[in-house]
Every structure is written in C-alpha cells, then in structure tokens.
Amino acid sequence: MLYYNTHYPAAIIMTLNDLPNQKHNHKQCVSNALAMAEQVCLERGVQLTPIRYQVLELIWESHKAVKAYELLDRIKPLQMAAKPPTIYRALEFLSEQGFIHRVESLNAFIGCRCSNAPHEQLLLICKNCQEVEERTAPKVMQALSEEFNDAEFIVHSKAIEIHGLCSQCAASVATDLSD
Amino acid sequence: MLYYNTHYPAAIIMTLNDLPNQKHNHKQCVSNALAMAEQVCLERGVQLTPIRYQVLELIWESHKAVKAYELLDRIKPLQMAAKPPTIYRALEFLSEQGFIHRVESLNAFIGCRCSNAPHEQLLLICKNCQEVEERTAPKVMQALSEEFNDAEFIVHSKAIEIHGLCSQCAASVATDLSD
DNA sequence: AATTGAATGTTATACTATAACACTCACTAT
DNA sequence: ATAGTGAGTGTTATAGTATAACATTCAATT
Secondary structure, eight states: OOOOOOOSSSSOOOOHHHHHHOOHHHHHHHHHHHHOOOOOOOTTTTTOOHHHHHHHHHHHHHSBOOOOOHHHHHTTTTTTTOOOHHHHHHHHHHHHHTSSSEGGGGGGEOOOOOSOOOOOEEEETTTTTTTTEEEOOHHHHHHHHHHHHTTTTTEEEEEEEEEEEEEHHHHHHHHHHHH | OOOOOSSSHHHHHHHHHHSSSSOOOHHHHHHHHHHHHHHHHHHTOOOHHHHHHHHHHHHHHHOOBBOHHHHHHTTTTTOOOHHHHHHHHHHHHHHHSSSEEEGGTTTTTEEEETTSSSSEEEEEEETTTOOOEEOOOHHHHHHHHHTTTTSEEEEEEEEEEEEEEEEEHHHHHHHHHHH
C-alpha cells in the first residue's frame, strides 16, 4: 500500500512545517493541509468524500488534540445523520492516509503537519494549552533504530508522546506563580 | 514527593532486569517485584493493602499488558465486592508508586521491572504475543533531552511505545509464512 | 439489467473510566 | 474516653470511547 508521496514542492513542505514561528497564519496552514489531502487522494485513487473532508477540516480548526465525540457534535449541523461510526470511519480513513495522527495518551486526534512524506512523529503535548506539536526528531529516531539494530525487535509503528509545557505556557505559568 | 529509592542491592536490580535472558524464572521475577513493592511501601509510609497487593500480583501473572476489566474479573474470586473503582483505585496507587506502567496505546497495564530507581521507560509491545518489554534506552533518552535543550518545551512525562514483533515471534511468523 | 464494491445509514452494544456519596476503622488531639 | 480526622473501601450511577453487524445507496462495471 502506498501511503506517502514525496513530489510536493518544497514551498508547501516549508509552509507545513512552520508552526514554531511567531506569527502562525492558521488559515493558510489549514488550506494547505486540505489542499494537500485532496491532491494526495487524487493521486492515490482514494475518495476524500464530504464527510471525510469535513472531519479533516474540523480537526484542523486548531492545533489542539480533538476527541472523536467532539467531532461528532461539531459535524452534526453539517451531517444530520452523523453517529459515532460516521466519525470513527472518517478517522480511520484519514489516519490510514496519514492525514491525521491519533494521540494515544489522550484518546484524541491531530492533523498531521507533514503528511506528504513518510515520517515517524514525536508529539509534544502541552498540558496547559492542549496544543500538540509534531516533530520528526531525527536524532531520537536514529537513537531508536540503534536501539534495535540487532534484530531483537522488528518495529512496525511508534508512538512517542511527550507531555509538558510549551514555551509560551511555561512563560505564562512562571508569571502566574510570581503573582 | 519521593517516588523512588536507590538503596536496593545490586543483585535485585540485576534480577529485575533479566527479562531478555533465555530462561526466565517467572516465579522468581514476580516474587522479587512483590517483595520490592512491599519494601518500598514500608519505606515511603504508604499502604500496600490486600487489594493493592492482589492487583499487583495479578498484573505480574505474565509480561503481557493486562486490561482493567480483566483484572476486575480475576480479582472477584478474592474480593467479592470488587467493582470498577476497586481496580482503578488500585491501579492509580500502583502507578503513582511506580510499580506499574500504563500502556497508553493499549489502555492496559504492565508491571514495572525497575521500580526501584527513577527511570523513563520505553515499551516494546509485541503485536503477536502481546508481551511488553521495558527498556531504559539511555541513548534515546539522551537524544530526547538534546531535542529540548533550548527550553522550547518543558518535559513532565514521556510515553514511548514501539509496536512490532519480538524476536521469538518474528522467528515463528517467518516459519508460518514458509509453511 | 444485473452485479459489485465502496461509502454511508442505523441500531445496538461493548469497552474504558470516573463522579459522588456512604461506610469503616485506625489514629490522635483534646 | 471520645470526638474528629483521614485513608481506604463499598456502592450506585453515569460519562466517555469504540466497534459489531446489518441495511441502504449509488456509481462503476459487465
């Protein structure tokens, strides 16, 4: 099964990776993600149906991890018939295609910022603002493969989830404490 | 809060870390874990009550991750009144004390093999036999701290869960395929 | 026109986890 | 001694997460 494609222009890749920047143009960020998903689905011959598109759009409303039942509530105005399987099927599709990631430690989902290329993600989860930042963390991945280079364990998938405080929240928590 | 203690004899530490060895003396392995938990609770002045002890014992029955409701079923012969909160409270206690780990990606629990010292674990989860191996993976942890050495993110806790095949299962799957 | 397969609709239920309040009992401060 | 306190547990109820199973729709194929 071909899940990834590496033929996107560098400009799009850079845009998708700019989260840590000061001024985050979220509208642009979302429309890039949606456009890329459409494009990738075309190339893979899979269907980005209205429900799937809407779920992806809802997930991208913010960079916070979002729960399945939150998505269900939010999609109901658009899809009156929506029930849990509606959401879970869309999530399964989006996840298989690499457009979203499941955050295991939160039972929640986030949009993938680099779905145009194969990657193994590391998630930074802020306990304060709930935003999740995705990193490729090549050094960590390198260390991981060294850990298993003697065929003791055949890796299929990884979930690396770090909980803590993002820099903004760390700063504001410090401020709160000094009050 | 003091969760860990480093005053155990080296012999016990070595025993607790011997999982990858060929001949695994599981009885010994379990009794070490239980003895250590008792000892640690004494030192910390916390109570390893019968329920907590039994839950820990049940978790240690194997190195497979075990679900809360499985534990509930298994403890009922011993504790007729057991209900979900019975188990979840025990799990919370054991987890706070570092005697068990929650496997986020499975909603399940395993006994901690190194609860006698502070550590950050990496879990190797075999999809075939469901056994979970815990490693300290110092290189990976080192790479992780390098990843955050510029205070971009303040780490509180980590969940590193690798899914795949353990060496035994990889071998037997290969055999199955050649049939 | 019949067949197929993917997607969705629909009903029901399984699985995971916690809130809230009651009860017991050992400990201790008066 | 005794009233108060707090940790642990009992108990009821419910919240939250996820999937099984079968029905229906509809476009594409034969």
